[in-house]
Amino acid sequence: MGKKLTSREEDYSKWYNELVVKADLAENSGVRGCMVIKPYGFAIWEKMQAGLDKMFKETGHENAYFPLFIPKSYLSKEASHVEGFAKECAVVTHYRLKNAEDGSGIVVDEDAKLEEELIVRPTSETIIWDTYRKWIQSYRDLPLLINQWANVVRWEMRTRLFLRTAEFLWQEGHTAHATEKEAVEEADMIMHLYADFAENHMAVPVIKGTKTESERFAGAVETYCIEALMQDGKALQAGTSHFLGQNFAKAFDVKFANKEGKQDYVWATSWGVSTRLMGALIMTHSDDNGLVLPPKLAPIQVVIVPIYKGEEQLNAITEKVNPLVKELRSKGISVKFDNRDTHKPGFKFNEYELKGVPVRLAIGQRDLENDTFEVARRDTLEKETVAAEAIIEKITSLLEDIQTNIYSKAKTHQQSHITNVETYEEFKKVLEEKGGFVAAHWDGTIETEDKIKTETKASIRCIPIDVIEEEGKCMVTGKPSSFRVLFAKAY
Amino acid sequence: MGKKLTSREEDYSKWYNELVVKADLAENSGVRGCMVIKPYGFAIWEKMQAGLDKMFKETGHENAYFPLFIPKSYLSKEASHVEGFAKECAVVTHYRLKNAEDGSGIVVDEDAKLEEELIVRPTSETIIWDTYRKWIQSYRDLPLLINQWANVVRWEMRTRLFLRTAEFLWQEGHTAHATEKEAVEEADMIMHLYADFAENHMAVPVIKGTKTESERFAGAVETYCIEALMQDGKALQAGTSHFLGQNFAKAFDVKFANKEGKQDYVWATSWGVSTRLMGALIMTHSDDNGLVLPPKLAPIQVVIVPIYKGEEQLNAITEKVNPLVKELRSKGISVKFDNRDTHKPGFKFNEYELKGVPVRLAIGQRDLENDTFEVARRDTLEKETVAAEAIIEKITSLLEDIQTNIYSKAKTHQQSHITNVETYEEFKKVLEEKGGFVAAHWDGTIETEDKIKTETKASIRCIPIDVIEEEGKCMVTGKPSSFRVLFAKAY
Structure with a gap:
């Protein structure tokens, strides 16, 4: 595990960076500003995705997929949009490499220059509205409620894991409506959906509001947002939902025949949350011992560590643990029995503390004799001894308690700030x-x-x-x- | 709906292209060679993803995410690999646009030229093995069993929806092992996993085998594959799994200390399937009326079309249909009750035939009187009248029948060819x-x-x-x- 984390008190920023790497969430790659999301970090993101995707579908949205590349001319069609994104974008100019004639290696083939440069999408309004023009003719085609899960690139000069990276993962919703009212309601509904997700899944309290003109998305008429507060007193924008008016419909000439048969421009929204949510999650709950994860998003909710000498004791423990593991799994609780013989219990305790596993069970010789488990909760670090017959109920209620408790703690912090x-x-x-x-x-x-x-x-x-x-x-x-x-x- | 599909007999290739667009699966975008996957097509792909992802996790693999960009120098490190991919890659050379000085619009900012060009990943062996070097020190770190779901780009000159596109979606597994034997077993196991998925989810029979040297993946020692046969008698490579030997470990200097404490290069595999599977699915089962989908991958498994005159009849039908819909959903069957009053039943029948919905129920006045439903199966186009009390059982067995029947039909075609x-x-x-x-x-x-x-x-x-x-x-x-x-x- 290496040495302890820097404390938040000592250097909050350093604490964050160390935690992200040591807890196996993400790390920098060999490509400037781009991160590698490691399996443990990605498992948390997958749980976020699953939760959000379900909420999107329950509110009538469907997923689709649009191209990674955006022709330069598309980006220019909406004036404030290009102003907002042109200064930090990855530009594809060629489509082939070749062996250098002087034998110095592989070089760009100048004979394979694109007629028009392609931008790696920083967001997809332009390519999507260029498509919607073909999909929308009449009010019967509306509303169009579409989301995509994708990677996007914004060439940030100063990057930090999850919080600001050149490439990041996100979802972007793009909806088209027949009336202004409907589009405004959609943008507003999504802000509430995001707040619901942040508070009830991530246990992160947020403030819902609208942005001032200068903080709005490039091309939006109104930007709705949710703002979270980190432990160091800095705010973090956790999600935005934009009412785009008819700006993109006009830029891409997307008209529809309304019920009266008259042509009108379509009304639009777009909205997104990204892997930045991982940063919000980490900085809201974690402490100097490592991550603290809300049970709803923890890849491992319960870990069981055996404390034993010799094979015989381990066998006795395993015999007791196996049915427990099975019962917990049947209740949809993810549980890991860490019977590795390559690491000592103390090492394992530290590892799962660092990784924020909500509930840790330990079982040794005395527990075998007394028919008990030692139960530790990650959020408060409290431990107690629980009778085997009461263990399932204890775990179930603890998982709920922890979810509620870390939310309350964060809420108190927010309210007092x-x-x-x-x-x-x-x-x-x-x-x-x-x-x-x-x-x-x-x-x-x-x-x-x-x-x-x-x-x-x-x-x-x-x-x-x-x-x-x-x-x-x-x-x-x-x-x-x-x-x-x-x-x-x-x- | 427009006019009928071109028949397979008349022009198989045209039939395919029309079907993909008319059944709302995908279409070409404004970006050369890149497709838009429409919601209905994406819903099928999501079901494929979910099925495969479950199988990967059940066999011990975890998901992660690696950068979109690959520095040019990485690509060059494995000789046959660069040879295979350099000729068709998207190259990022700049990171900013600016307003042209002559006011002619937005142009590439030559002051923002990258020191080293970045390639949009055509596959991720190089960036992943550059990362694995940091993750692998000892045999305790092995095996490393990682998968990623991602978009990749290969600059194909002649593209076709799903079958060959410049950008496509796929999963790529990248595993690292302590021994040659283990790595070979992994590559072989994945070939069997792919075949299992193709046959039991997609209902597409495949032949498992190995590639000849000239057909191998660029950088592989052995390529395992599954090959499907389309209705026009052409084969389609549906998935590949590569034993990479120590080629990438050597190129990226990834060594580990084995149990004896000696340093050795790591053994590797990589494997992938892509949105190409959509092409295989479509061309294996569909007919001149449109798509035929296996029930396991159909976004809508059952559609119910009311045949009515006036509100009163519709209300009576709705009252009968609602509990059925509820019961089917409780059994995990996805069902749509299409009560749109903007389209006639005949139009709806054609639409769901085109979209390959496996089972269609119709209910009109006579069915109300007789307490029956008309049931039609998409694969054989057979219809029958079924008593309401037997309808759930009928639907359940039909869904199984259709899954089996379309597989058998395809298997017979394959065997006779x-x-x-x-x-x-x-x-x-x-x-x-x-x-x-x-x-x-x-x-x-x-x-x-x-x-x-x-x-x-x-x-x-x-x-x-x-x-x-x-x-x-x-x-x-x-x-x-x-x-x-x-x-x-x-x-």
């Missing part, structure tokens, strides 16, 4: 000393927003959907404001 | 007049294999694993041969 301030001085002080979300009045201008961001590195995370009307004055300019917005430093 | 020939004249005649697999003696040389391919377009599909020793003479050169190999024209 939303601070109302009245002055800019106070604002800066809270940001500096406490962090978290700071609720303040703002005059609604991009200029003031920019000034605050430049001076404090805090951005407006969102205008919460449950914002309360309240007369006030912008903390910077003193101009009138009728509600508070949430600022924070963010990942 | 394996022809033994003794002379080259006979060989050409069979190829021309009958098609299918032709079993012939061959002298084992690449020269003869090439000559046959050039002259007849038939390649050696495989040396079947159950090949029988038999003294004979090469049909071309007359040199001695001790078993027959299978030739065919192939997709």
Whole structure:
């Protein structure tokens, strides 16, 4: 296992980076900015995918797959969209390599230059709306509710595992509607779906809201978002859902005949969450001993470690453990019996603590004699001895408890880190000393927003959907404001 | 729906292309050679993925994710590998676009040229073995059994939906082992797993075998394959599993300490199936009316079409259908009640025939009176009237029947299209007049294999694993041969 993790207190950022690698979640690859998602990390992502995919399908969405490449000219069709993505994209210019004539190795074959460059998709609105033009003729073809699971590339200069990588995995929903109202409702519904997933599967409390103009997606009329709060007081945007108006329909000429037979442009939404959620999950719950995983997403929910000397004791333990494993599995609980003889129990305890396995059972000679198990829960690190006859019930209730408990803990942290301030001085002080979300009045201008961001590195995370009307004055300019917005430093 | 499909008799190739588009499986995109997989087609692919993924996990494999991009220098490290893939790859050379100085639009920013070009993965051996070097130190780290679901790109000049596209979806397994024996066993086991999937899920009979040297994967020591036979008598390679020896371990310097503490190179396999399987599925079972799908992979297994005049009749039908739908779903059968009032029953019948829904129920006034349903099976197009009380049992047994029947039909076709020939004249005649697999003696040389391919377009599909020793003479050169190999024209 190597030496202990750096503590959060000591260096939060270093703690995160070490944890991701040591817990076998992901690592950097030989390709700048691109990560390798290791099997244990990918197993968590697969559980997230399965949960989200089920929710998408239950709300009427279907999966499809669109090309990886986007012709350069497509990207340019929606003005603010190209502005947002052109500066950080991978460009394919050739389709062949060849042996260098001077024998120096393999080089790009200049005879195989593409007529038009292809961009590796940073997001798929353009290629999808180019396709939707062929699929939509009449109101009968609407709504079109489609999602795709895909890899995308944005050429970020400073990358961090899961949080910001050049290539990442995500899902992107792209829907088409006959009316503005329907499209707005879809974008809003998805924000709530994302919040539901974050809170009830990931145990990550989030604030739902809308973005200010300058924080909106490139090409959106309105961006809905969910914002989570990490243990270091920084916010993390965990998912966004965009009402795109008719921008892409106009850019790609997607019209439909409405019920009255009149031609109109289609209304659109797009929405996505990515492997960035892994970063949110890790930073919300984990501690100085390693990962803490919500039972609903843990690849291994229960691990059983035998403590034994010699084959005979191991056999006796195995005989007792096997029916338990079988019963737990029949209840849909994923369980691992780690009977490796190459590692000692103490090593195994550390390993599963580091990997965030929610419940750990240990069984040794004394437990055999007393017909008991030692049960440890990962979130609080508490241990107790439980009679064998009560063990199934104990495990079942513990898994529920842990799911609830880590959510409550994160919720308490979030609630105690939303601070109302009245002055800019106070604002800066809270940001500096406490962090978290700071609720303040703002005059609604991009200029003031920019000034605050430049001076404090805090951005407006969102205008919460449950914002309360309240007369006030912008903390910077003193101009009138009728509600508070949430600022924070963010990942 | 448009007009009828071109028949197979008339133009098999056109029939296939039309069917793929009309049955809403896939279509060409605005990007050369890249397809859009439409929701109905993707739903079939998702079922394939789920089936295979379960089989991989049951045999001890885990999923992970490796980068999309491969540095040019990685590709060059294994000599035959680069030879195989350099001629058809997408090359990323820049990481930014900019506004042209002359205002002519968006152009590649020459200041953002990559120091080393990146290749969009055509397959991931190189990037994965570069990673495995860090993961493998000792025999305790082995075997490493990893799979990834991913998109890959091979710049094919002539493309066809599903069968050959520039971008396609696949899974690629990459395993590392301590001994040659173990690696060979893994490659062989996967070939059997693929055959099991093809036959028992897709209802596509296959021949298992090994490839000749010239047909092997670029970098493999041995390639195991499964070969299917399409209705037009052409073969289709449906999956391959490669024993890679120590080639990639040597190229990427991946050594491990064995039990005796000595350093040795790791033994490798890789294996994959792709969206090409969709092509095999379509061409094996479908007919001039459209798709025929095996119940195990059909997104909709049962469709119910009401035949009614007026709201009252529809209500009576709905009342009878609802509990049936519920009961079928509780049995895990996917069912659609198509009560759209925008289309007539005849239109719906054609649509579900085109889309290959295995079982169709119709219910009208007379059925209401007699307490019956009309049941039609897609494979044989037979119809019968079934009493409501027997309908669940009927549907359940029909779904099993159809799965079995389409397999048997395909198996009969395959068996009747394996022809033994003794002379080259006979060989050409069979190829021309009958098609299918032709079993012939061959002298084992690449020269003869090439000559046959050039002259007849038939390649050696495989040396079947159950090949029988038999003294004979090469049909071309007359040199001695001790078993027959299978030739065919192939997709």
